[in-house]
Amino acid sequence: MPLSMPPPRLSSPLAACLSLALLTSGCAYLQGGGGQVADPDSPACAPFRQWQDTGGGRVEVYASLRDEVGEAMQAAWDDFARCTGIHISYEGTGEFEAQIQVKIAGGNAPDVAFFPQPGLLARFVESGDALPLPPGAAQRAEEGWTEDWLDYVEHGGELYGTPLGANVKSIVWYSPRFFADNGYEIPETWDDMIALSDRMAGDGVTPWCAGIESGEATGWPVTDWLEAAVLRQYGPEVYDQWVAHEIPFDDPRITGSLDRVGEILRNPDYVGEVQSILTTSQQDAGLPLLDGGCGMYMIGSFYASNFPEGTDISPEGDVFTFDLPEMNPDVGRPVLGGGEFAAGFADRPEVVAFQEYLATVDYADRRARAGAWFSAHVDSDLDALLNANDRFAAELLRNPDTVFRWDGSDNMPAAVGSGTFWRGMTDWVNGDDTGDVAAYVENSWPV
Template sequence: MRFGARLALAVTTLAVTATACGAPQDSGSRSRTTVDCAPYARYGEHPGTTVTVYAENRDREADLFEETWADFADCTGIHVSYEGDGEFEARIQVRVEGGNAPDVAFFPQPGLLERFARDGRLKPASAGVAALARQGWSADWNSYATVDGTLYGTPLVANVKSFVWYSPTFFRDKGLAVPRTWSELMALTEKVAASGVKPWCAGIESAEATGWPVTDWIEDVLLRRQGTRVYDQWVAHEIPFDDPRVIDAMDTVGSLLKNDRYANGGFGPARSMASISFQEAGTPVLSGDCAMHRQASFYAGLWPDGTEIGPDKDVYAFLLPGADPASRPVLGGGVFTAAFADRPEVRAFQEYLASADFANARMRKGPFVSANRGVDPANAATPVDRLSIQLLQDPRTQFRFDGSDLMPASVGAGTFWKGAVDWIGGASTRQVAHSIERSWPGR
C-alpha cells in the first residue's frame, strides 16, 4: 500500500515559517538576498497568509518536504504550517467532521480522497492546477484524483511497489543470479532455503494500518499471474474478491510468507512478521540472515544510516519478475494533494506542488519518486529511485495502482488489511477471502 507512510511511531508536528521576501525574517530564516525569487513569480505574492497542510509523513521525510518548498514560501510570503500524523487515515475524518479540516491534505489513498470529494468537502482543482495535471501526468494518474468527472487533486509522490531488495554481496558469495521469471524466483527461493538461510523476511506491523504489506504482495502476484484485465476487474469488484483466480494468487503468496522454511529470516517463524514493523523488516538482508525483502521503492529511505544502495553496494533491488523476461507488470502507489479550502494562497501552493519544478527540487534533497513527465531521472537520489522513474516513464510498463488504495476504504483500508493479518496468523485463504467479499459495500 503506502508511500513513506508510517516512518515513525510517534506523531510529530512540524512547521515551516516563511515570510514575504521583503519582510522581516523569523529567527533562522533566510534573507531575500539568498533566494532567487524569479522562478516563483508566477505564484504571486501573498504576504501574511498561512496554508495548513496535514499528511502522514513525519521525521526526515517531512523535513525534506519543508526544505523543498522553503524558497517558495520565502518568495510568496506564505506561511506553510505542516503537520505529520502517523494515524492520518483515522484522524482526518475526525478533523474534518469537527470543523478542523486542513487547507491541504496529502492523501495516500485515492479511495479516501474520493470519500471526501463525494461528501462535498473537497474543492475542485483550480484551472491552473488542472492545466498542470494535464501537462505533467498521464490520464491514468489523473483519474485517481478525479471523481465523477471532476479533478480534485494531483499526484505528489509515486512509488514502485514491485521491488525485491537484496544484498549483492550475499548473492555473489552464494553464487545466486537475479531471477528474470517467476519460475526462476521460485528456484532461487528453494536454493537459498537449501543453503540454510531463510530466503524471505517481512514485517507487516504498521499501527492502525497493520497488514498492508501482505495486501501489496497479493496484488503484485495477482497482477503477474492473471494480468491487468483480471486485476482491474477485481479492484472494481466486477469479479468477487474471492474469485478462484484471487484465491490462487493468495495461495501463491502463502507458499512463501506462510512457510516457515522460507520466512521469516532473521526474526523467527513465518508468523513472527505480524509483530515486526515494516520499517525494520528488511534489515536481516544486511546481516545475511535473509536473502530477499519485497518492498516498495520508498524503502530506500528506511535502511539504517550509512547503507549504500547500488548494484555493487550494500543493497539493491530487482523488479519482481513476471511470467517471462519481457513481462513488465508494475504495482505502484502514490500520494495525492487535495484542498479543503479555496483561497488564492492555497491555489498558489497547490500549483507549486503540481509543478515539475517542485518534483525535481524534491528529488535533489533525497529519496523521492514522481510520475510527472517533467521529472529528470538524473536528479534521482538513489539508483532504485532512478530505476523507478524509468519504469514509470517506459511505455512498455504495465502499471497498475495499489488495489487496496482504490477499493472502498472500508475494504481496502479495513477488512482487507485485517483479513491479511488473520491470514498470516493461520486463517485459511478461503475463509479470509470470503469474509472480505461479504464486507464489500452494497453487496
Template sequence: MALPLGIVGVAALALTGCVGDAEPGASEEPGGTAAPAEGCEDYADYGTFEGAEVNIYGTILDEEANRLNESWADFSECTGIEVVYEGSAEFEAQINVRVQGGNPPDLAIFPQPGLLASVAGTGSVLPAPESVVANAQEFWTEDWQNYGTVDGTFYAAPLMASVKGFVWYSPSVWEENGWEVPTTLDELDELTATIAESEVTPWCVGFGSGEATGWPGTDWVEDYVLRTAGPDVYDQWITHEIPFDSPEIVEAMDRVGDLIKNPDYVNGGIGDVSTIATTDFGEAGLPVLDGECAMHHQASFYEGFWGEGVTVAEDGDVWGFILPGTEADAAAVTGGGEFVGAFSDAEEVVAVQTYLSSDLWANNRVSLGGVISANSGLDPANAGSDLLQSAVETLQDPNTTFRFDGSDLMPGAVGSGTFWTGMVDWVSGADTESVLAQIESSWP
C-alpha cells in the same frame, strides 16, 4: 513549471516578487511589483504573502517528512508562506474525524484515491483550482489525473509516486552464495528453496504500520494478481466486476503464502511467521543489511528506510530487482502515489497546492533522495540512485503495463479496511478462502 495567469479560480494571485531585499521603493506586499530576490526567480509567479501559514496533513513520517519540509523551504522563503506539515500514522482514520469535527487541514496528502473519493463524497474537499488543473494536464498522464478525479470532478493532483514490487537484497551476500536474480516467478520459487538450505533465511517481512497495519500484505497479493492473472483480471477485481474471492485471486494469494507463510522461509533476523503481523514495515527489511535474510519485498520508496551511509547500487550495500512475471521480461508493475486535496481556497493555500503539482516541486523533492514521481517534467537524473532512476524510467516507459495499487483504488471500507485486517488474519493463520470470502462480503 506551468503556472497560468490567473493562478486561482476564486481569486487571482498577483505576479509579484519574493520575500527579501526589494528594489528601493518597490512594494513587498501581494500585488506589488518588486523584482524577485536573488534565487527566487522560479517562485516569482506565486506571489508574496506576509505572515501567511498553510497547514498540511498526511501520512509521511520521520526522515521522509524532513525531506518533504526541505522540498518547500525555498518556496516558503521566497513567498513568505509558512508551510506547517503534520504527519500521522493514523491519517486514514483521523482525516475523517477532523473533517466531521469541522477542523480539516488546509491541504491533505491522501495516500489512497479510494480514501480521497470517500472524503470528497462528503462535499468537504474542494475541486482543484485552475492552476492545479493546468499543471495536472501538462505533467501527468490521463490515468494519473483520473486517480484524483471523483464522479467527473478533478480534486487532487498527484504528488509523489512509487514503483511497487521491488525485491531488495544484499549484492555481497548474493555474490558470496552464487545466487542470481530470477527472471520468472518459478525461478524465484526455486531460488527461495535454495536459499532456505543455506544459513540465510530467504525472506524478511513486516505488515505493521500503526492503524494501517496490513497494507504491505495487500501489496504482495496485488503484485501476484497482476502477474499471474493479468491486467484485465486485475482491473475487474479492483472494480468488483468479479468477486474478491474469485479463483484467480485465491491462486495468487496462495502463491504468496507459499513464500511468506512457510516457516522455513521467514522471518529472517526477526522471528517466526507470527512476527510478520507485528513487525513494522519500515524496519522489516533491515536484516538484509546484516545477511540475516536474503530478500525483502517493498516499493521503491523503501530506499529512504535503509539509513544513513547505506549505498544503494548494484555493487553497494543493497540493491533491488522488480518482482518478475510468469515469463521472462514481463513488463507489468504496480505502483502507488499520493494526491493533494484542499479544504480551503485561500490564496496562499492555492499557491502551495499549485507548487506541489508542478515540475519544479517534483525535481526539488526527488533531488533530495528517497522518492520518485510520475510527473513527466521530472528529470530522471535527479533521482537519488540508479535504482530510483530506473523506477522513474519504468513509469515513463510507454511499454510498461502499470496498475495503481489495488487496495488504494477500492472503496475505503475494503481497501483500507477489511483487506488490511484480512491480511493480518491470513498471515496469523487464517486460510485463504475464508479471508477472501470475508472481504468479499464487506464490499459496499
C-alpha cells in the same frame, strides 16, 4: 502503503542533502521563515514571481510524513513560502486515515491534505468536502502526469488531486554483494524465484525477510503481495475488475493468487517461524539483508530510507532491487505502485497558489534533490535523484512501455482497503483459511 506507517529512518545522503538544500537554495539570505520575505525581487525568487501577488496568507497542510522525511518535504517548498510571503503550516500524523475523517466531520478540514489512497479521497469527493483542482493546478497536472496517474483522482470529468511522490511496489530488495558471493542470480520468472528460494534454504539461508506489523495498519504488506500476484498472473483487466469490485474478492483467481503468495509467506522453510511475521515491523524486516540474515524482501521503493547511514544502495552495493519476475508470459511485468495526491479543501488565493506550485516540475525536482523521493512527473530531472534505486524505479515508471496500476487496497473503498483487507491479511498470516479470509473481505464490501 498506508499513510499511517511509521516514518522510515533516513540514510546519510538525505540528511546531508537536506542541509545542503537549505544552504544553497539561493534564498538563504531571506530573513525568517513562514512567509517573511526580505527580498522578493531577488533572482533567487524568480521561479515564484507568478504567486507573489497573493498577499501572503496561511496554508494548513495535513499528511502522514514526519520527522526527517517531513522536514525534507517542507524544505522543498521553503523558498516558495519565503518568496511569496505565504506561511505554510504543516502537521504530520501517524493516524492520518482516521484523523482526516475526524477533522473533516468536525468542520476542521485542512486547506490541503496529501492522500496515498484515492479510495479515501473519493469519500470526500462524494461528500462534497474535497474541491476540484483549481484550473491552474489542473492544467499543470494534465501536462505533467500521464492518464495512468490522473484517472485515479478524476471524478465527474474533474481532477481532485495533484500527484506528488511516487513509488514502485512490485520490486524485490536483495544484496548484490551477498548474491555475488554465493553465486545467486536475479530470477527471470516466478518459478526461477521459487527455485532460488529453495536453493537458499538448502544453503542454510532464510530466503525471505518478512514482517507485517505496522501499528493500526498491520497487514498492509501482504496486500501488496496479493496485488502484485493478481496483476502479474491475470493482467491489468482482471486486476481493475477486482479493485472495482466487478469481480468478487473471493473469486477463484484471487484466492488462487493468495495461495501462490502463501507458498512464500506461509512457508517456514522460506520465512522461518511464520508467526514471527505478525510481530516483526515492516521497517525492520528487511534489515537482515545487510548481513545475510535473509536473501530477499518484497516491499516498495520507499524502503530505501530504512537502511542505516552509509548503506551502499547500488547495483553492486550492499542492497538494491530487482523487478518482481513475471508469472505469466502473456502478461509480462506490469508495474504496481503508489504515491500521494494533494487535494484541496479551501479555495483562498494562497491555497490555490500552493496547489499550483505543488503541480510544477520545480517542486518535484527540489524535493528529489532533498533525497529519498521521486516523482512520476514526465519532465522531472532524473539526475536530481540521489539514490540509485530511486532512479531505477523512476525509469520503470517513465518507460513508455510500462503498464502501471495503483496499489489496489489504496484505491478500494476505505472501509475495505485500509480496514478489512488489512485485517484479513493479518488473520491469513496467522493461519486462517484462504477462502474464509477472502469471504470475510468480500462480505465487508460497501453495498
